[in-house]
Amino acid sequence: MNNQRYSIQEFVQQTKQKDKHQGIFELETPRFLEVNLNGQIWAKMGTMVAYHGEIKFEREGILEHGFGRLFKKAFTGEGTPLMKATGKGKLYLAEQGKKISILSLQHDALFVNGNNLLSFEPSIHWDIKLMRKIAGMVAGGLFNVRLEGNGLVAITTYYEPLTLIVTPDSPVFTDPNATVAWSGSLQPDFATDISFKTFLGRGSGESIQMKFVGEGFVVVQPLEEAYFSEEPSKS
Template identity: 70%
Template sequence: MSKYSIEEFLKQTEQEDKGQGLFELETPRMLEVNLEGQVWAKAGSMISYNGNIKFEREGLFEHGLGKTFKKAFTGEGASLMKATGNGKLYLADEGKKVIVLDLRNDVIHVNGNDLLAFEPSIKWDIKLMKRIAGMMAGGLFNVRCEGTGMIAITSHYEPLTLRVTPDRPVITDPNATVAWSGNLQPEFQTDITLKTFFGRGSGESIQMRFEGDGFVVVQPYEEVYFKSNS
């Protein structure tokens, strides 16, 4: 059989059940959700499904008035959709690498643009980083995920996890920061000496500084967000 035949192509790419549970990495850049009930996913991330699944846009007051107000300031990047039913759901986001995390009474902060899906058992809240909202296009927000259950996050290319210790703080570019442990509270600083190296509208390099004991996940890519005019 030719290695380029249709049969060989199907053999190499056909969906297969790996028995990994609710969230399954079908490929490094595609998440399979073995749905039996409900899951939250990033709006627009569905690429295929089978079975009896109903999709709903997140209701205006579904998660309370406070989150609705915060969402109005963060734009469409935080929009969620609810998938309910039984079947197989396939999610992806611009070809980014998918990372599945099984939280066990853990807390993690995820960049709002990098949260792909999570179980309903996960408690979440949108956190707008107000101090830099006026410095960066569209500001920057993250989602605090807490509890027990599965979440899926995304990264442009392979992520790198950096340990933060009391004697070794970590400084990152906000646009390259994917997630960080729940006990860390980043501070923001600017470095005017770096302004000639950055094509930013502010003319300054805005950085996130993490101090304490935990970890930060970064990606080898700067994700730039643009404020919607709508």
């Protein structure tokens, strides 16, 4: 019996890293981001799985981005701790087997749920945004990260993402726990469906909806994920 197709050599050949020469961010696989580092990038803490070369990792400094963002993090317990990777080499990032998408911002703005932000170039300006209108409706989920400028951003989703187009005559409603990102031109509002909430007998989930009106897009994933938690929702 010929088991050559199960040999270690074949396994190594099929799974070994391959240079694609696509720039600083490459999708080595749909769930591994390869960073061809020659300088610096920001990445979510805990997402480094391997690297080679001379790379130094530093946790985001307490005053790295000024007192305003420090206050928001301290006051809210916002859950997007960052690390700075500096040096030269190849860095591999992944998070819980999530699918990775690379987005090129070109004078664009994008909001990303902190759970879904993986990495971005230092040329990107970012800030934590308080979603005031949802306060008191759900535990957590009050904050997202606004990214703006020129550069690459890597986001993650559970399974395949779906992008919904928003137009003035066609608003989009989403479950907050399935909402991944949206274009910077949109300002979501929040609404509660009291009758549906009563029917379900629970105080979260589909009874609270994000409403997007205007011109832009919204990215959702096919799994409800509690904002800024470490594990996907089991509900």
